Amino acid sequence: MAKSYSDRNTIDLFSKTRGRPKTRPLTRKDQLKTNKRNQRLKEKKLGIKRVEITLEAETLEMLDQLCELDSIKRADWIASQVALMHAKPKIKKRLSEAQEVKEEVLEEE
Structure with a gap:
């Protein structure tokens, strides 16, 4: 029987000491x-x-400073900024126009 390092069931069969292993049977990797x-x-x-x-690096430092002001994670801050931009009337208009063009292209195909 071959020994596989990722096999958790048969690993105890090949150990020299009896009982539960002292460390995890899998490597750190x-x-x-x-x-x-x-x-x-x-x-x-x-x-x-x-x-x-x-x-x-400078941009990342500025982003971190902005996140520290609001005590939020980077991902949450970026998501809030995207939501703010998405709510602006000009952006809404451009998005709806882009959606209409996309639908027209799909209808032509």
């Missing part, structure tokens, strides 16, 4: 991989999408 997968699944169930952005 495997633990991180499992936890990351679980985190992604949890976020998917909650409807959360990941976004990666690249910012200059």
Whole structure:
């Protein structure tokens, strides 16, 4: 029988000492991989999408200062700013126009 490091059921068969293992049977790398997968699944169930952005250090410092003023996370601050912009009349008009154009294109196809 072959030993697999990700196999949790048969790992005790190959240990030299009897009883419950003193440490986790998985390596730190495997633990991180499992936890990351679980985190992604949890976020998917909650409807959360990941976004990666690249910012200059100065911009990031300004963002952190703004977040500290309101005592909120970066993601929450960015989401609130998007909601504010989305609520402006000019933006609403542009979004509705863009939606109409999109619907026309879909109808033509």
